[in-house]
Amino acid sequence: MTESLLSADRLQVTFPGRRGAPAARAVDGVDLDIAPGEIVALVGESGCGKTSLARTLLGLERPTSGRVTFAGEPLDYASRALKAYRKRVQLVLQDPSGSLNPRHTVYEAVAEGLRIHGYAGDERAAVADALSRAGLRPPERFFLRYPHELSGGQRQRVVIAGALVLEPELIVADEPVASLDASVRGEILALILKLREELGLSALVVTHDLGLAWNIADRVAVMYLGRIVETGRVEDVLTSPQHPYTQALLSVLPEAPGEPVVLTGEAPDPSRIPGGCRFHARCQILAGGEAERAGVADKCRTEDLPVLSGGGASQVACHWAAARVAAE
Structure with a gap:
């Protein structure tokens, strides 16, 4: 870049x-x-x-x-x-x-x-x-x-x-x-x-x-709750979203396949950012048991994720997405 x-x-x-x-x-x-x-x-x-x-x-x-x-x-x-x-x-x-x-x-x-x-x-x-x-x-x-x-x-x-x-x-x-x-x-x-x-x-x-x-x-x-959680070339992120939050945002577009993902509740108060992944309380992947099957459910609830770098490479701040990449 x-x-x-x-x-x-x-x-x-x-x-x-x-x-x-x-x-x-x-x-x-x-x-x-x-x-x-x-x-x-x-x-x-x-x-x-x-x-x-x-x-x-x-x-x-x-x-x-x-x-x-x-x-x-x-x-x-x-x-x-x-x-x-x-x-x-x-x-x-x-x-x-x-x-x-x-x-x-x-x-x-x-x-x-x-x-x-x-x-x-x-x-x-x-x-x-x-x-x-x-x-x-x-x-x-x-x-x-x-x-x-x-x-x-x-x-x-x-x-x-x-x-x-x-x-x-x-x-x-x-x-x-x-x-x-x-x-x-x-x-x-x-x-x-x-x-x-x-x-x-x-x-x-x-x-x-x-x-x-x-x-x-x-x-x-x-961006979610004060931090960038996924970034990359628009074609990469929007055709193959890695973060559950990005997937949820894309699911409600009129042309999106499948059923829309309805997130539970509102985003947390920025004065009370939860521990672990800041999206975990609303995450459809964690709620549906997929994070548990990938062996990262505890990480999602307790382990913070690093700040993504500002450059052009595709990046995601998600324990589940990282586990999927490691398993491939």
Whole structure:
């Protein structure tokens, strides 16, 4: 794998508990690398730590331990350094209606980043170019429009244009198509792929939807309770998932064979992460006796698993999966 553009190294993010409660470990030991021009999908249920990890990679949260590096340099949290960093790494939010000021025109929304960063070039040309790249053509036709005058897909394109205008090297897209109609989702995903091809743009796409990951990502990282539990090339992970949690997530896709796997209960509280495999209390493999037959049931309940490395090789944090590989 080529040298990483953005890396997380043993990243931990904890939030203090209320009224003396234990601290919540939102991110609990994560290694993750994103190479230049690579699209990585970060997948998991709500509450698994995806957004906390993304915010930390953006410099919006400071890690409790571990570090973030960009282009080989540790992230500097001084205000001037963070401002320069956020020009190179841009956030695209899931709800364009919430992220666009209803009182600002499209032109003002896209130009805002240029003004914050003291852009000295031709502002009008830069805004027009960003809108055009985002698929809003001719761009001048959109300059004086307001968000309420646009469709959902057009609003998302404006948000993307607001990120592109600063010519970032990487975008972090948090559920970029979750609020859009199915007919528009494909257009926005195709746009992100086109931008990667034209600009060499890297992307971290945060989603709960493995189907979206299949359509856009080079690599997928599956997150559960603050830690990445399976990672690898998207074709490998989604055609032959090794972790029971990944198998359960895939089973509910419309095209998945067999019956959906219904996980019992909710994910545990991140302030009370269980011992052993953090998924064992909900694991269909352990509950069905397969882990017992493989001789790893006790390990599942008591023995923690190592943090997966951030690189591109296929990896899984699962005692049962490891026993299957050893038996082959």
